[in-house]
Amino acid sequence: MKTLFKELTEKTVKKLKVPDFDHIDLKKVSYLSWNDKGSGKRYIITEYKDKLIGLQGTCKNSNQKGICTFCNGISEVGIxxxxxKGDIKGSYIKRGNYIFQDSVSCNHNLTEKDKLDTFIEYILK
Known part of the structure; x- marks a missing residue:
């Protein structure tokens, strides 16, 4: 699987509270994901159409095993x-799906990035 991150540094994602990138081999992951316990947000960074894209949302633990939208594996998932933004000015739509709570395991299970890209297309439409 081709996984290429352009040079990703804390400066690249300057507005986020990011984990320590020094211990992450960016050649072996398809996406980065972490929780900000202070805000209750989950962040996902990946390459999409040759550009870095960041997603900010929430991830609530379902307390059960399920199928991950990204890697199609079975493990503990969260929504x-x-x-x-919705079509009407000032309106918003919530979109999402079930993903692994543990992004390291999910990255390990990913053999192709197409399901992750499909999820991003769904979110951004």
Whole structure:
């Protein structure tokens, strides 16, 4: 699987509280994901159409095993939800799906990035 992150530094994602990138091999992950316990938000960064894209949402643990939208594996999942602008000015729509609570395991299970890209297309439409 081709996974290429352009140079990702804390400066690149300057507005986010990011984890320590020094211990992450960016050549072995398709996406980065972490929780900000202070705000209750989940962040996902990945390459999409040759550009870095960041998603900010919430991820509520379902307390059960399920199928991950990204890797199609079975493990403990949570519902990752994002609010996007609706068609009517001032309106918002919530979109999301079930993903692994543990993004390291999910990245390990990913053999192709197509399901992750399909999820991003669904979120951004």
């Amino acid at each position: 990752f939800m994002i609010e996007v």
